[in-house]
Amino acid sequence: MENLSRVFGAGEAAVRACDRINLTIQPGEYCAIMGQSGSGKSTLMNIISCLDRPTSGRYWLDGTDVSTVGKTRLTRLRNRKLGFVFQRYELLPNLTALENVILPMMYAGVGRGSRRRRAEAALTHMGLANRMDKRPPQLSGGQQQRVAIARAIVNQPVLLLADEPTGALDYSTGKLVLEALANVNRELGSTTAVITHNAGIAAMADRVVTMRSGEIIRIDRNEKKVTPSELEW
Ligand SMILES: Nc1ncnc2c1ncn2[C@@H]1O[C@H](COP(=O)(O)OP(=O)(O)OP(=O)(O)O)[C@@H](O)[C@H]1O
Numbered sequence: 001m002e003n004l005s006r007v008f009g010a011g012e013a014a015v016r017a018c019d020r021i022n023l024t025i026q027p028g029e030y031c032a033i034m035g036q037s038g039s040g041k042s043t044l045m046n047i048i049s050c051l052d053r054p055t056s057g058r059y060w061l062d063g064t065d066v067s068t069v070g071k072t073r074l075t076r077l078r079n080r081k082l083g084f085v086f087q088r089y090e091l092l093p094n095l096t097a098l099e100n101v102i103l104p105m106m107y108a109g110v111g112r113g114s115r116r117r118r119a120e121a122a123l124t125h126m127g128l129a130n131r132m133d134k135r136p137p138q139l140s141g142g143q144q145q146r147v148a149i150a151r152a153i154v155n156q157p158v159l160l161l162a163d164e165p166t167g168a169l170d171y172s173t174g175k176l177v178l179e180a181l182a183n184v185n186r187e188l189g190s191t192t193a194v195i196t197h198n199a200g201i202a203a204m205a206d207r208v209v210t211m212r213s214g215e216i217i218r219i220d221r222n223e224k225k226v227t228p229s230e231l232e233w
């Protein structure tokens, strides 16, 4: 992102939700974005997610200048390049865990045999080998979120995005989900950006970006990354 701004409204009432953002997320990096309510995190996330476009400045996703791309290509870019983990999982309740993970591969045109194989591998990686045929209502919150992570990584996205991924979970379940995210980053090398209010989560990241009033006010590199088992908040 280069000199990227997003302004809502005009004139007196204009809000600079993102204000001259300069940020490069490196391949393989685990990046946390922090800041108080209203600091512009979701606005920035929407732009990174290709759901919204900057008012000015530029954003490159894996080499493509997103600022100049039309709506249809933007959707395609989003499906092909990004994986999402939401606060409330957003799984389809009538599909099994396995079917939920298979779904994004159907959109991506992956063949039937490898769809199943890849979905099973991703769920096994999340410690859910014996839960694949269960539907979301039969799973705990932490299990559902791990299904969501499996779904997010199964197409090998260039960037995995999570907005408050533990926001709906209690302490110990949240910790399991963070462990799963950290493992995905460490073992599969997935580039990850997580939005969080939580300093404990940020301690696990390679870099912590802090926003205030739409601006990045500091970027800290964690010299010693905390592992999930050391995590306390
Ligand atoms: N669609 C919109 N129209 C007008 N103003 C908006 C819009 N979206 C966000 N804003 C404003 O932009 C600023 C940043 O909002 P944003 O949602 O990005 O904050 P946030 O850091 O995600 O906050 P939270 O932690 O509460 O989710 C706020 O002042 C907000 O009111």
Ligand SMILES: [Mg+2]
Pocket (backbone or CB within 6 Å): 041, 042, 043
């Ligand atoms: Mg927000």
